[in-house]
Amino acid sequence: MTSHTSRPSRDDVLNAFSVEPDSGRETLERYLRDHPDLAPELVDLSRELSLGVCEDEEPLTPEDEALIDAGWSRHKGANPKSVNPFDALSLDELRDLAKRLEVPRQVITAFRERRVDVASVPRRFLTRLAAALNSTLDLLVSALGPQHTPDLARSYKSNTKPMVAAPVSFERLLIDAGVPEERRAGLMADDN
Structure with a gap:
């Protein structure tokens, strides 16, 4: 990047990271070096993506999904x-x-x-x-x-x-x- 004005937006960086073919450690480190100001968000996104890989290996049971949905609704402050x-x-x-x-x-x-x-x-x-x-x-x-x-x-x-x-x-x-x-x-x- 040659000028400060051509710096990609936060969303562009996070979207680019999320579509990387390999969002493993090396890719994360490269993004952290290139965008240190987005470190917490990149680490969180990396964790979310890695959890998605685990879900493909062992899918959640319907009971687990219902518990997660119920907890998420309570967390969002939804009216039960x-x-x-x-x-x-x-x-x-x-x-x-x-x-x-x-x-x-x-x-x-x-x-x-x-x-x-x-x-x-x-x-x-x-x-x-x-x-x-x-x-x-x-x-x-x-x-x-x-x-x-x-x-x-x-x-x-x-x-x-x-x-x-x-x-x-x-x-x-x-x-x-x-x-x-x-x-x-x-x-x-x-x-x-």
């Missing part, structure tokens, strides 16, 4: 009532959740999309669902409540205003999903 425990789940995790709870995937999808009348769901099932989501019962009920319906009506571009479907009862959801009567009776039972 606004956090939907389903939001962080991948498709594979949603499938696994349906298997663990022994319900069709469309039941889990209905909960995720807040189409279930939470008041109609037996407490025992809600407790199992909350535990499977690494959540609390209160957080789950709050996240699924009617105050969390999406504001699609304001942002949708159409001649007609979209309607949010009324929530369905848990039993109706199970019937529509084709859950056999014996299994449905077990899911509807509330030991509390």
